């Protein structure tokens with residue numbers, strides 16, 4: 103297990119929980135709060151010309167504070183590496199959950215899909231598009247709530263949300279026809295197509311467009327031909343067809359999704375896309391930080407408000423996490439890891 107001096111005394115690293123191309127993710131404990139986090143470690147050399155994706159991801163995640171988006175707590179950059187300290191989701195990927203249950207019942211799929219729409223609507227309202235929506239990028243927290251991850255491909259077009267994008271990116275099976283045709287496209291419209299593929303995967307347990315031959319796959323996507331199993335309800339089939347429209351202008355817009363009959367069935371409330379996070383600082387967290395660092399509340403408030411995504415930002419956010427989980431809003435006197443049960447104060 104390699105040792106990272108930059109994390110000493112701040113985070114206690116545990117086992118690896120994910121590894122992708124040029125990054126790996128490790129479980130860790132935040133020394134001061136004892137809270138679990140997931141640290142995404144990226145090697146700059148191995149990133150090569152993918153480096154801009156990391157700066158994109160960091161910039162996006164700093165703006166995207168939402169209950170269904172995996173939270174960024176801290177960024178540590180050295181000359182050779184990036185460490186992104188992110189929210190830990192103990193139930194893993196939605197992908198594995200669907201596979202384990204073969205496919206989901208309509209009401210369970212509805213709950214997940216409402217949370218996914220809440221996250222994507224928030225991203226679009228904030229001027230971003232995710233562009234890589236798929237079950238592998240949707241994690242589950244300890245209450246089986248959705249947390250969206252991997253913003254390395256997201257885009258915030260300079261000209262705002264109606265400015266066209268050109269780069270072909272994301273995963274083929276979830277990519278919109280206009281993206282595959284290499285035409286200019288709107289990130290938000292491409293996200294809506296991917297959500298159609300996602301909803302199909304949730305309800306059926308397999309993909310609407312699939313082919314081991316990539317050219318064949320692209321052909322199927324471009325004509326938008328897919329079949330639905332007869333046991334799928336008419337309401338599900340209708341919503342899927344409204345999302346899997348080849349012509350992006352015919353695709354159901356996000357605004358119509360928020361109170362769509364299939365999505366409000368048995369729930370009767372429109373989807374709430376607003377973030378539960380407020381910019382207002384939490385009194386209890388500020389107090390605990392002031393006591394611990396022996397500073398005035400005003401000093402702490404000013405420092406936290408700079409949102410430097412340093413140790414202080416992480417400690418503030420993790421105290422807030424503890425409060426949201428009805429745990430005591432307390433910092434551990436001497437940093438300790440999970441094993442040590444000694445009472446702090």
Ligand SMILES: Cn1cc(Br)cc1C(=O)Nc1[nH]nc2c1CN(C(=O)N[C@H](CN1CCCC1)c1ccccc1)C21CC1
Pocket residue numbers: 119120121122123125126127140141142172188189190191192193194195238239241251252
């Ligand atoms: C798989 N698993 C099982 C359990 Br139990 C917990 C987990 C788990 O991964 N939890 C978890 N919490 N927080 C995170 C994770 C994984 N994770 C991730 O960011 N995971 C992604 C997964 N991508 C999906 C498609 C390609 C890679 C990743 C990105 C780069 C390298 C490795 C992994 C974060 C940091 C945000």
